[in-house]
Amino acid sequence: MSYDLFLGCVIPARLPFLEASSRKVFQKLEIALHDVDGFSCCPDPTGIELLSHDAWLLLGARNLSLCNGNGGVVSLCSGCVETLKAVNYCLNKYPNQKAKINEMLKDSGHEYEGNVGVKHFAQVLYENIDKIKENVTRPLTGLKVAVHYGCHYLRPAEIIDWDDPFEPVTLDKIVEAIGAESIQYDLKMECCGNPVAKSDKDLSTSMIAQKLSSIQESGANCVAVVCPACFQQFDFNQKEVNKRDNTNFEFPIFYLSELVGLSFGFEPAELGLNFHGVKTSSLIESIQPSTS
Amino acid sequence: MLILVLNYDFRNQMIGETASLSSCYQCATCSGACPVALLTNGKFNPRKIIEEAILGLDGKLIDLQEPNAWLCSTCQKCVELCPQKVELTEVFTRIKNESFIKGKAPEAFLAQASSVFENGIAIPYSKPINQRREKLGLPAIKTADAQEIQALLKSVNFDSNLQKKGE
Amino acid sequence: MMVQMESNSKQALVIGGGVAGIQAALDLANMGIKVHLVEKKPSIGGRMAQLDKTFPTNDCSICILAPKLSECSRHPNITIHSFSDVQSIQGTTGNFTVDILKHARYVKEDVCINCGVCAAKCPTRVDDEFDRYLRKRNAIYMYYLQGVPAVMTIDKDRCLYLTKGACRLCEKNCDKEAIDFEQQDEIITLDDIGAIIVATGYDLYEDIYPLTRYGYKKHRNVVSAIEFERMLCASGPQEGHVKRLSDGKEPDKIGFLQCIGSRNARDKEYCSSVCCMYTTKEAMIAHEHNNELESYVFYIDLRAGGKGFEKFLTRGEEEYNIKYIKSKISEIQVDAEENPIITYEDLESNEIKQMKLDLVVLATCIIPSRDGEDLADKLGIELEENKFIKTNAFFSAETSKEGVFTCGCAHEPMDIPRSVAEASAAAARAAEVIRGAV
Numbered sequence: 001m002s003y004d005l006f007l008g009c010v011i012p013a014r015l016p017f018l019e020a021s022s023r024k025v026f027q028k029l030e031i032a033l034h035d036v037d038g039f040s041c042c043p044d045p046t047g048i049e050l051l052s053h054d055a056w057l058l059l060g061a062r063n064l065s066l067c068n069g070n071g072g073v074v075s076l077c078s079g080c081v082e083t084l085k086a087v088n089y090c091l092n093k094y095p096n097q098k099a100k101i102n103e104m105l106k107d108s109g110h111e112y113e114g115n116v117g118v119k120h121f122a123q124v125l126y127e128n129i130d131k132i133k134e135n136v137t138r139p140l141t142g143l144k145v146a147v148h149y150g151c152h153y154l155r156p157a158e159i160i161d162w163d164d165p166f167e168p169v170t171l172d173k174i175v176e177a178i179g180a181e182s183i184q185y186d187l188k189m190e191c192c193g194n195p196v197a198k199s200d201k202d203l204s205t206s207m208i209a210q211k212l213s214s215i216q217e218s219g220a221n222c223v224a225v226v227c228p229a230c231f232q233q234f235d236f237n238q239k240e241v242n243k244r245d246n247t248n249f250e251f252p253i254f255y256l257s258e259l260v261g262l263s264f265g266f267e268p269a270e271l272g273l274n275f276h277g278v279k280t281s282s283l284i285e286s287i288q289p290s291t292s
Numbered sequence: 293m294l295i296l297v298l299n300y301d302f303r304n305q306m307i308g309e310t311a312s313l314s315s316c317y318q319c320a321t322c323s324g325a326c327p328v329a330l331l332t333n334g335k336f337n338p339r340k341i342i343e344e345a346i347l348g349l350d351g352k353l354i355d356l357q358e359p360n361a362w363l364c365s366t367c368q369k370c371v372e373l374c375p376q377k378v379e380l381t382e383v384f385t386r387i388k389n390e391s392f393i394k395g396k397a398p399e400a401f402l403a404q405a406s407s408v409f410e411n412g413i414a415i416p417y418s419k420p421i422n423q424r425r426e427k428l429g430l431p432a433i434k435t436a437d438a439q440e441i442q443a444l445l446k447s448v449n450f451d452s453n454l455q456k457k458g459e
Numbered sequence: 460m461m462v463q464m465e466s467n468s469k470q471a472l473v474i475g476g477g478v479a480g481i482q483a484a485l486d487l488a489n490m491g492i493k494v495h496l497v498e499k500k501p502s503i504g505g506r507m508a509q510l511d512k513t514f515p516t517n518d519c520s521i522c523i524l525a526p527k528l529s530e531c532s533r534h535p536n537i538t539i540h541s542f543s544d545v546q547s548i549q550g551t552t553g554n555f556t557v558d559i560l561k562h563a564r565y566v567k568e569d570v571c572i573n574c575g576v577c578a579a580k581c582p583t584r585v586d587d588e589f590d591r592y593l594r595k596r597n598a599i600y601m602y603y604l605q606g607v608p609a610v611m612t613i614d615k616d617r618c619l620y621l622t623k624g625a626c627r628l629c630e631k632n633c634d635k636e637a638i639d640f641e642q643q644d645e646i647i648t649l650d651d652i653g654a655i656i657v658a659t660g661y662d663l664y665e666d667i668y669p670l671t672r673y674g675y676k677k678h679r680n681v682v683s684a685i686e687f688e689r690m691l692c693a694s695g696p697q698e699g700h701v702k703r704l705s706d707g708k709e710p711d712k713i714g715f716l717q718c719i720g721s722r723n724a725r726d727k728e729y730c731s732s733v734c735c736m737y738t739t740k741e742a743m744i745a746h747e748h749n750n751e752l753e754s755y756v757f758y759i760d761l762r763a764g765g766k767g768f769e770k771f772l773t774r775g776e777e778e779y780n781i782k783y784i785k786s787k788i789s790e791i792q793v794d795a796e797e798n799p800i801i802t803y804e805d806l807e808s809n810e811i812k813q814m815k816l817d818l819v820v821l822a823t824c825i826i827p828s829r830d831g832e833d834l835a836d837k838l839g840i841e842l843e844e845n846k847f848i849k850t851n852a853f854f855s856a857e858t859s860k861e862g863v864f865t866c867g868c869a870h871e872p873m874d875i876p877r878s879v880a881e882a883s884a885a886a887a888r889a890a891e892v893i894r895g896a897v
Contacts, residue, residue: 009414012433013421020428040412040436046366047404047414050385051392054448062436062444094309104447108440155368156379165372167671186792191327191367198400199362206331207365272428315724319759319787323804323811330802334811339804373789375723375759 002032003074003119004067006084009041010228011076017272018228022076022121022257024271028264029131031124033074039063042080045152046195046229049083060087061101061112072117074124076257078227082152082160084118089159120153122226122256123162126170129177137265139179142287145259146220146251147171147182148211150230151191174256175224178263185218187211194229202244208233209241212249222252222283224259231255235277252280262288296351303348305390311383315376316342322370322380328363336363338370338380345383353387354394361387362398395456405454412441469653469893470495471886472557474545474834477505479867479878480658481527486886488536492893495649496531497540497559499830502606504528505660506868509589509603509685511692513875514740515771521605521694528607541608544830546646548655548837552862552892555652563642565613565621566599571637573601573609577629585617587696591686593704594696599629599638604694611637654862654889655838657848658882659831661868664720664727664823672790673719673821679705680797680818684737687820691744701748703818705797710817711751714801715742716788717758720824727824729845732872734822735762739775741820746779754781755814757788757803765874791819825872838863847871856885864888 011018026033040059043049049056060083067073075081091098092114102112125132149168157165166189172182193207212234215223225231235253242248253276261271262284273280307313323329323339337359344352352358361384370380391397407414413435422432445451473484476498484494496503507513510520531537546558581597589603590596598617601609619626620640630638665675665683674681680703682690693699703710715738721731735758742754754775761783763769775781786803793799799819805812827846828834835842841849841859848865851857856864866881867873873881 007433012425012430013413013415013417016421016425016428016430019430023430035431035433037434038436040441041408041414043408044404044414047401048408050362050388051397051401051405052448052450052453053385053389055445055450058444058448059441104444108444151365151367151369156371156381165368191365191369193327193365196328196363196365198404199360199398203328203331203363207327210331275424317759318785319718320785320804320806321787321789324786324802325789326811329804330811334804334809337804337809340809375718375725375787377724 001030001071002034003071003124004036004116005033006036006039006042006063006073006075006080008075008077008080008228009044010232015228015231015275017275018076018231018255018257021255021261021266021271024266025125025257025260025264026121028135029128031128034068036066036068038066042083045079045083045086047198056083057087057090057097057101058104060084061091062105062108062110064088064114064116065105065110065112067116072119074119074121076121076228078120078150078152079229081118081120085161086159088114088116088118120162120226122153122171122174125174125256125260129174132174132260133177136178136263138263138288140259140263140287141179143180143222143259143283144183144220145175145180145254146185146215146218146223147175147188148192148223148225148230148234149189150225150227153226171224171226171256175259178260180259183218183220185214185220187214190214192230192233194233197233204233205237205240205244208237209245209247212238212241212247212251215251216249220251222254224254224256226256238278250278252276252278252283254280296349299348299350301348302350302390303346306345306348306383306386308386311379311386312377313342313345313383316346316378317376318343319375321373321375325369325373327367327369328365332363336360338364338384341387342378342380342383345387350390354390354396357391357396361391393453393456395453402454405450409442409445409451409454410438412436412438468492469553469651470649471889471893472497472555472649472652472655473658474655475505475658475660475867475869476500476503476539476541477658477660477867477878478507478524478527478875479660479869479882480505480656481531482879482882483656483658483866483886483889484537485527485530485534486883487890488534490886490890492536492890494537495540495559495652496537497543497545499542499544501542501564501602501612502608503531503539503541504603504606507875508605509688511688511695512740512744514736515765515767517740517743525605528605532607539608540647542612543647545834545837548839550652552860553653553895555655555862556648556650557652557655559647559649561645561647563615563644564610565615565618565638565640565642566611567637567639568608568610570635571610572635573611574634575601576632576634577611577638580628580632582626582628583617583619585614590689590696591683593686593689613638653893654864656882656885656889657834657838657840657858657863657865657869658867658885659828659834659869661825661827661872662829664826665821667826667829668720670719670821670823673716673819674791674793674799675821678791678793678797678799679703680710680793680799681791682818682820684734684741684820684822687741691741691748699748701745701818708817709749711749712753712815712817713742713745713755714788714799714814714816714819715754715756715822716801716819717756717822718787718824719821722759727826727845729872730762731822731824732762733825733874736765736768736771736874738820738822739772739781742781743775743779746781752780754779755816756781756783757786757801758783759785759787765876825868828869831869856881856888862892
């Protein structure tokens with residue numbers, strides 16, 4: 001099994017440790033991730049798309065045209081997945097737009113054919129959940145995970161076409177497959193608020209604050225995410241919330257690939273867990289006491 | 293005195309070929325479910341944005357940004373729940389695109405856009421990051437040729453719109 | 460009043476013993492035509508028997524229905540086949556042959572006097588379907604108090620004798636020896652049917668589809684409209700004293716949510732037609748039971764298109780403390796005391812508000828009877844895209860097959876007066892076929 005790998009902008013250039021854990025996990029699962037030269041920004045569905053739909057279609061189609069149809073393209077970022085899926089959806093549904101885009105791509109020698117499937121890395125993990133279970137050597141018993149699905153992993157359901165838009169199960173099942181406990185909490189399906197930060201930082205802080213509050217009430221001891229925007233919002237901005245609201249949130253935030261990696265027996269340092277904003281070491285130590 | 297003009301061209305532009313904007317029956321499911329509407333006590337209001345789009349009130353939406361479409365968190369709850377399948381975020385995107393053309397996009401968006409225009413990607417690779425990547429055993433990434441991306445973006449007037457600020 | 464028919468005349472088959480089927484049967488019977496009325500439940504009466512009151516007069520529903528039930532059972536021209544299904548239909552207009560499967564009820568219909576001693580002795584308790592699972596019945600039971608035929612029925616899946624070979628207390632205690640565990644299902648062939656009327660009524664959205672965003676079946680203080688109807692009814696599970704299912708307290712603030720499942724491009728796209736009116740009715744009756752009650756109706760549009768209907772809504776506002784709020788609700792949360800909380804936009808002030816309620820009633824969409832597709836197949840009639848029976852645009856009694864007619868909610872969502880009117884129309888058309896065109 002192999003896929004083209006779309007890394008996007010944020011993970012490789014700002015959070016490379018998330019890329020590291022993902023590559024290691026996929027390697028263990030014997031799923032090849034093929035690097036492709038020449039990708040641009042996907043473009044960001046919470047950024048560029050809002051400025052110019054045409055630019056978004058153009059660059060998105062170009063990115064897809066670079067993929068070799070290796071089995072499709074996998075992305076580590078929910079935003080990139082949404083863009084690539086939505087571009088496919090749009091150009092598939094409106095052939096006149098597809099023709100127009102291809103006309104514009106001609107000069108740079110690209111052609112969008114519309115035959116590249118797009119998957120979120122968590123989808124691939126879920127599809128290989130049995131293999132994951134086989135590879136678990138250190139089940140994460142003791143981790144009470146507040147799973148945060150985020151928004152672009154699920155919706156709009158017609159475009160994403162994966163898990164249930166309001167009652168999803170895939171990430172909970174993966175968390176359980178690696179021995180951790182998935183904790184229900186009231187605001188589980190709410191947005192982290194990252195996209196609003198570019199317009200109103202305070203509003204964005206309020207959105208993450210209410211999520212953290214709900215997570216605290218639930219008794220969870222960490223959060224799992226599958227999107228770098230959500231990751232940054234949770235990992236970097238807990239201190240913003242604490243500063244503004246006089247709270248003391250300190251939840252370790254994990255990318256799903258990091259949790260899977262830990263359960264496979266990779267050491268925290270190998271996975272780059274020391275690069276997180278909120279320290280993860282004491283929680284991990286409590287569930288996987290190091291022998292050294 | 294505030295005079296609002298129903299701009300039929302703007303209205304038709306918002307309706308476009310898709311997004312079923314004109315199917316909206318103003319039931320307020322969207323505003324009732326919107327997390328930002330709740331937090332701003334209705335100051336951001338998806339139903340109102342759609343109402344104004346249907347009425348072609350570009351004076352309110354683009355010039356005054358009331359409500360401010362840029363506050364949408366793109367969570368897509370409204371789209372998923374709308375009983376008439378109005379693609380609200382698609383309509384908001386059209387409004388924001390129009391805003392961009394008129395030089396009214398918020399600064400943070402322009403900054404990201406500039407980076408993509410200059411570099412082809414939103415965040416250029418710094419030396420420390422490349423070193424960290426190496427330490428983590430990650431391959432060097434070869435991203436798009438910036439000039440190629442610039443040419444493509446120029447073909448949709450991206451750069452000229454980027455220059456307009458608060459016209 | 461009764462017309463004598465030649466003994467070799469064709470007969471009519473009415474499928475469905477709700478108010479529409481009953482009216483059609485009575486009309487035909489009074490014209491001198493023999494009618495076979497088939498009903499899948501143990502008693503005829505249908506949905507109307509479950510209602511407390513009917514709009515816009517707020518008359519007692521069973522009071523209006525019961526005389527018709529009696530008339531049906533005593534009419535010499537009507538044979539009621541209760542607890543029965545249509546198995547197969549062959550033939551063409553004027554000449555149908557129909558097989559009816561009569562399920563065994565293990566009680567002799569001509570002997571049972573409905574004294575109820577058997578039920579009093581029966582040790583098994585089962586959730587009562589007629590009362591929407593809000594109370595228990597026994598394995599031997601009357602479908603509902605005023606049901607016709609007025610005989611008991613044994614639920615073969617819950618009866619201790621029929622499932623495990625034990626008990627038999629009903630049999631031991633029946634003075635009339637009406638219990639017959641040897642009874643079998645039987646096929647009754649009717650080979651002289653001239654015309655068929657389909658009056659199979661409706662099912663409810665919540666019977667088939669989950670309503671998870673509304674917490675239905677999860678939050679105890681969220682109920683459906685038909686459940687609330689049973690709660691309001693004096694002969695219902697709460698004897699007319701409405702009590703919250705979580706703590707037994709009387710609700711003082713009720714939210715009625717309209718368009719649950721209906722008028723939704725992602726769900727049922729049509730309007731369920733009767734809900735705006737029945738919700739107002741329910742709020743009115745509830746207010747009569749409790750003068751402190753505040754009712755809030757959350758709607759998209761208010762549909763009140765009949766005579767006196769608009770006035771009905773106004774009366775609700777002026778006399779029964781009902782507030783109509785234009786804002787459709789898509790989800791319900793609850794607080795620690797199981798009080799439902801809804802978030803909505805107040806369209807007057809454009810503020811987003813949250814309202815805490817004691818009880819929420821969901822006005823759920825009317826959907827075609829769940830056996831409808833199977834029956835349509837057997838009959839060879841077409842269904843439209845929402846699976847209601849496809850009818851002629853101008854002559855709505857006509858289905859796509861000659862000699863087969865329809866009326867009531869099998870055709871589309873409609874209220875009782877309209878169902879009855881359509882029933883008479885279908886009966887007239889059926890009579891035309893049976894008497895032969897002149």
